[in-house]
Amino acid sequence: MTRRPVVAAAAAAVVIAPVLLAGCTEKSNSEGAIAVTSTADACDLATTDATTGNVDFTVTNSGDKVTEFYVYGNNNRVLGEVENIGPGLSGNLTVEIVEPGTYTVACKPGMVGTGIRTELNVGGERKEKADVPADVTAAKAQYLEYVRNQLNTLHAQTTSFVDSVKKGDLDAARAQFGLARTPYERIEPVAESFPDLDPAIDMRWDDTEDGTQPFTGFHRIERFLWPPQADEIGDAPGQITPSDAANAKETDNPQAIAEIADGLLANVTKLRDEVNSPDFDFETLSFVKGPQALIDEVAATKVDGEEDRYSHTDLWDFAGNLDGSETAIATMQPIIAAKNPALMDKITAQFATVRDSVNSYRDGDGYVSYTEVTPEQRKELSNQIDALSATLSQVPGIVLQQ
The missing domain is CATH 1.20.1420.20 (M75 peptidase, HXXE motif)
Known part of the structure; x- marks a missing residue:
């Protein structure tokens, strides 16, 4: 649960649809989801660059402990998370990020400690949030x-x-x-x-x-x-x-x-x-x-x-x-x-x-x-x-x- 602060550029981001799935998960846009591989000592992203709008992640647990995946925004606030991804399983997360800037993602093998963190660079223009009823x-x-x-x-x-x-x-x-x-x-x-x-x-x-x-x-x-x-x-x-x-x-x-x-x-x-x-x-x-x-x-x-x-x-x-x-x-x-x-x-x-x-x-x-x-x-x-x-x-x- 303990996590360390990260500077990010935006307070505005909305989690759209986290889903836990076994095995492979469907890519949710034409450019495909960012593949994330979580192991006991690594949190590897296929790319650390994204564009404002819906940012999709497919998180695969290749370790031997249950893991979690987090996206952090301004003031180290949690913008999206997928929990309880068992060994050999995958989870999907889509986060709507409307402000360009530097964000942080983290895998947390064993669901303890500060997590293994990586910066995510989000480019593009500022966008409006999706409407909420x-x-x-x-x-x-x-x-x-x-x-x-x-x-x-x-x-x-x-x-x-x-x-x-x-x-x-x-x-x-x-x-x-x-x-x-x-x-x-x-x-x-x-x-x-x-x-x-x-x-x-x-x-x-x-x-x-x-x-x-x-x-x-x-x-x-x-x-x-x-x-x-x-x-x-x-x-x-x-x-x-x-x-x-x-x-x-x-x-x-x-x-x-x-x-x-x-x-x-x-x-x-x-x-x-x-x-x-x-x-x-x-x-x-x-x-x-x-x-x-x-x-x-x-x-x-x-x-x-x-x-x-x-x-x-x-x-x-x-x-x-x-x-x-x-x-x-x-x-x-x-x-x-x-x-x-x-x-x-x-x-x-x-x-x-x-x-x-x-x-x-x-x-x-x-x-x-x-x-x-x-x-x-x-x-x-x-x-x-x-x-x-x-x-x-x-x-x-x-x-x-x-």
């Missing part, structure tokens, strides 16, 4: 009001959480941890468009490249509040790796964590202020893809217990992602229902199924430890989440249909 623009504005309210809540709850950590009231901090993170989980599609702030706030040990990058944010504090125990250490999904446990023993102390806590609050404050800025623009396709992206967050990093591996508060994150996904869909519901009422009914029913499953693990005002959820129950949750994700994948095509 007015009802979609209105829905996005409504959604961003929700996001801003959630960021205000995140700031308030993080302030209280950090205060407890710095005072040494660790029982209070443990009680606040899941609640403090919930607003962040609700608005992750927006947070992830800031590729420096997002990892600084929400990175996991995996993103440190085995400790070669600084470990910061909520999960670093989580590790201090719930120190790794011997029976939790191992290399299986959801376990704490030996290097992670060793780093915790060496570096987690009240003074170090107080600095991490200050940094967390500073980054949450910056994220809130950036999204409240009058010139903040959230890419339309990131918005319409957001409901599925939030559900896929559960499938990719939470069902196996990897996200909150120290505290096992994963169900708080499940609920937060579900909240954010449902809210985004609610803003688009009139559009979906008008164009495909059967799809809207199916989405509503599937949300209810997943919500009922998550709520079955309620414990007072919170949730049981994820360690109490059996492998069979996790599999049932996973199946429900996968089914919902598949349905939500139809949303962008429906709402952007002219």
